[in-house]
Amino acid sequence: MAPKTLRSLILAFAAVAALVSSSPARADYSSTVLSDAPAGYWRLGEMPITVGDIQVTNLGSAGAAANGVFNGYVGREEAGALAGSDDKAMRFWGNVAELSRVILGSKESFNFTGTNAFTIETWAKPMMALTSSSGTQRLVSNGSSQNGYAFAIQNHNTLRITGFGVADVTSDAYAPTFISNQWYHLAVVRVNTNAYFYVNGVQLGGVKTLNNVKTSTNSLALGRNPQGTGTEPFTGVLDEVAVYGTNLTPAQIGAHYDAGLNNGAGYDSVILADAPVGYWRLNEPRKVESTSVIANSGSLGSGGDGGVRGSAGSVTGGVATPLVSDANTAMGFPGPDGFVQVPFNAGLNTPSFTVECWAKMDAWANTHQSPVTSRQSAADGTRGYMLYAAPHTLTGTYTNRPRWEFWTATGSAFNTANAGLADVETNKWTHLVGTYDAETKVMALYVDGRLARGLINVTHGPCVKNPLRIGAGSSELNYGQY
Structure with a gap:
């Protein structure tokens, strides 16, 4: 037959x-x-x-030296956070045994040591049900046990900036909680010894204290710890990550959030106007x-x-x-x-x-x-x-x-x-x-x-x-x- x-x-x-x-x-x-x-x-x-695989393009002032490479599997062409645009984003998997991160170049450009000012912002969409025991999920980090820093979601309703070897600094609680499969605009601003957290363009709680940040020898990473297989992995989607060597004002943070909601097609222009050192749109193809x-x-x-x-x-x-x-x-x-x-x-x-x-x-x-x-x-x-x-x-x-x-x-x-x-x-x-x-x-x-x-x-x-x-x-x- x-x-x-x-x-x-x-x-x-x-x-x-x-x-x-x-x-x-x-x-x-x-x-x-x-x-x-x-x-x-x-x-x-x-x-x-x-x-060779494409790099994650940096549009910030550090230039191509701060482009990123994929380390493990990172999902691409996910629907992005920006309204009214064909924006794409990248998905990270929170399995410690399987790498899922982006390693960024020009590590010296992101070593904000001592009391130097800096701002880290990203759009983040958790893709797991967060609880009071979910732990730390690093979004942007160059930290190891005794140096560098990490910006993270902590459990189900707080943000954290860690100066490794110095202190974990946790925000006041976000009400009600961070919800799975929902976009949030998250930022932390450090100026002198003060740390300010923001969710969706609004300052989250009061001012916190971060006295010092130690020099890191690690590259900046998205999605988890930059070392080894990477601890404290993030399970979710990231979009429009930007790092500044300055402290953005509340008005600037609010303007970025508003642009994401109301001017998605022009969002990059709004970000670039504030001179980020690193700005990764995360819209590269698979x-x-x-x-x-x-x-x-x-x-x-x-x-x-x-x-x-x-x-x-x-x-x-x-x-x-x-x-x-x-x-x-x-x-x-x-x-x-x-x-x-x-x-x-x-x-x-x-x-x-x-x-x-x-x-x-x-x-x-x-x-x-x-x-x-x-x-x-x-x-x-x-x-x-x-x-x-x-x-x-x-x-x-x-x-x-x-x-x-x-x-x-x-x-x-x-x-x-x-x-x-x-x-x-x-x-x-x-x-x-x-x-x-x-x-x-x-x-x-x-x-x-x-x-x-x-x-x-x-x-x-x-x-x-x-x-x-x-x-x-x-x-x-x-x-x-x-």
């Missing part, structure tokens, strides 16, 4: 997905594929040049896309072209393919964050479809790894499909080995057709086909031309908005849409 090709979505692939041995393919493979009129067909013969176009040879033409995403070296070209006597090459995905992304196109997400690829897994990490994904997760409607190398739970010979699976979504759950026992071995190619017929409601998975599993009475809801990804593997969860 051959898969019924209603609208094919096809690619050649080499990478983190594992495979079994396969029979030789013909030299005119591409002609054979094209004769079935696929909407999308990516041969992956390009030699992508992945550039990943740099290489200049290489991953060409679609299918009927959608350039409407199905993709691009490479990921840090330098995370996607490579020139990998030998399983196709006999074919000069085309495949792509490898050795990095933890590299993949090919094809913008959403309804023509790649039809009610009936076939998705096909050749794949080879270099290593197995006992986690789901996906050569092709076009889906919306449970939090986003549970739609679309995936080809997976998935952990197999049987013990004995197949312990910690994967099997091939084909998933389709119903709108509330996923249907799974699998290859039975663990059938994936590292460093071996295999040919995978997943097919779904909306008329008969039959889905099937084929492995090396053999029917591995078929399911009947299956409903399917196509993806309606997210991009298709090739080679995202187990890292697909880290890019904000999956």
Whole structure:
């Protein structure tokens, strides 16, 4: 039984997905594929040049020397705080074991030692339910145990500025409390030995005392402690972080908050007028896309072209393919964050479809790894499909080995057709086909031309908005849409 090709979505692939041995393919493979009129067909013969990840741009007077770099996973293109604009922000995860921070350059520009004046401000949106025992969540910090400083949310209703080795200075309580998933404009101003806290443009309580700040050898960091894996992490979203070597007045703080509410498009001009040393808008995109176009040879033409995403070296070209006597090459995905992304196109997400690829897994990490994904997760409607190398739970010979699976979504759950026992071995190619017929409601998975599993009475809801990804593997969860 051959898969019924209603609208094919096809690619050649080499990478983190594992495979079994396969029979030789013909030299005119591409002609054979094209004769079935696929909407999308990516041969992956390009030699992508992945550039290094973008930096977090500093617009303040310290210039490019104070640009930031991502340390661990930081979510990007989150909806920002500024009203009436397309402002973007960055999300930080409060898991001490997993890095999630931005490290900023020009550390000497932010060493406000002794009684030197400074102001730190940011828009912050906590993304956890804060309580009286939530502890310290650092927003901006260059501090370690005995030097530097940190500006933080403390528990559920206070702010804190710490001069390490000197004192923790906590604001009066904010009433009622800080609420999860709500934006706040937060600031601390230090002048002489006085510290003033602000929430949403208004001074929070009385003046506090911070006698001294000791010189730090650390870089300034956003989202947690700058050292090691980073203690006191912030769980939430930050936007429009600015640091000044002066003490802003109450009128200036209020004007910044008002601009965020009423003049989002002009917010940066308001901030820059007050001469920040560091000003990071945090609106950089998720990943740099290489200049290489991953060409679609299918009927959608350039409407199905993709691009490479990921840090330098995370996607490579020139990998030998399983196709006999074919000069085309495949792509490898050795990095933890590299993949090919094809913008959403309804023509790649039809009610009936076939998705096909050749794949080879270099290593197995006992986690789901996906050569092709076009889906919306449970939090986003549970739609679309995936080809997976998935952990197999049987013990004995197949312990910690994967099997091939084909998933389709119903709108509330996923249907799974699998290859039975663990059938994936590292460093071996295999040919995978997943097919779904909306008329008969039959889905099937084929492995090396053999029917591995078929399911009947299956409903399917196509993806309606997210991009298709090739080679995202187990890292697909880290890019904000999956």
